Amino acid sequence: EVQLVESGGGLVQPGGSLRLSCAASGFTFSNYWMHWVRQAPGKGLVWVSHIIGDGSATTYADSVKGRFTISRDNAKNTLYLQMSSLRAEDTAVYYCARLGINWGQGTLVTVSS
Amino acid sequence: DIVMTQTPLSLSVTPGQPASISCKSSQSLLHGDGKTYLYWYLQKPGQSPQLLIYEVSSRFSGVPDRFTGSGSGTDFTLKISRVEAEDVGIYYCMQAIHLPWTFGQGTKVEIK
Numbered sequence: 001e002v003q004l005v006e007s008g009g010g011l012v013q014p015g016g017s018l019r020l021s022c023a024a025s026g027f028t029f030s031n032y033w034m035h036w037v038r039q040a041p042g043k044g045l046v047w048v049s050h051i052i053g054d055g056s057a058t059t060y061a062d063s064v065k066g067r068f069t070i071s072r073d074n075a076k077n078t079l080y081l082q083m084s085s086l087r088a089e090d091t092a093v094y095y096c097a098r099l100g101i102n103w104g105q106g107t108l109v110t111v112s113s
Numbered sequence: 114d115i116v117m118t119q120t121p122l123s124l125s126v127t128p129g130q131p132a133s134i135s136c137k138s139s140q141s142l143l144h145g146d147g148k149t150y151l152y153w154y155l156q157k158p159g160q161s162p163q164l165l166i167y168e169v170s171s172r173f174s175g176v177p178d179r180f181t182g183s184g185s186g187t188d189f190t191l192k193i194s195r196v197e198a199e200d201v202g203i204y205y206c207m208q209a210i211h212l213p214w215t216f217g218q219g220t221k222v223e224i225k
């Protein structure tokens with residue numbers, strides 16, 4: 001059974017940093033592109049970033065480009081999202097996803113002073 | 114970016130009655146591999162999105178057969194043959210043919 005479990009969310013001040021993790025199991029992690037998608041409170045779903053299987057290529061939404069870095073450790077079956085220069089508008093539940101098929105339960109990031 | 118437009122944005126349905134949601138994309142979602150990368154999700158209150166339909170019309174494991182996806186190219190529809198109380202939530206369509214993935218605005222379904 002495919003499982004994606006996010007962690008690392010929490011309360012952070014504007015301008016601060018946070019690293020999210022997504023532990024994957026139930027499939028050959030290195031074979032798949034992985035994505036981060038976020039959802040601000042009461043709002044819709046917004047794609048954030050993706051990384052290919054071997055980690056050699058990444059893409060980002062314009063809203064996070066230059067501030068967020070996606071990475072992966074295929075030996076640990078773990079996806080990461082390093083977030084820096086955080087803003088209030090980054091407040092959201094962050095989901096990791098495999099293809100469009102499997103999603104984690106999400107981790108809440110709150111950016112507030 | 115591909116724009117996904119859902120209609121209606123809200124729906125109030127009597128239990129046992131059908132419901133239909135439309136999703137239109139600004140570009141064709143037909144890939145060169147022959148697949149059309151259109152997905153439907155239901156997000157129940159306080160939960161993460163759960164996949165209902167992938168590649169337009171394939172029902173995900175465990176999804177009741179009252180959910181049916183159809184369409185092609187740029188026009189897609191999700192139909193619920195007989196709405197049940199557990200179907201309440203927000204329904205989203207999503208395209209995954211091009212990055213960035215983009216989503217419809219969501220359709221809120223409630224029970225009368």
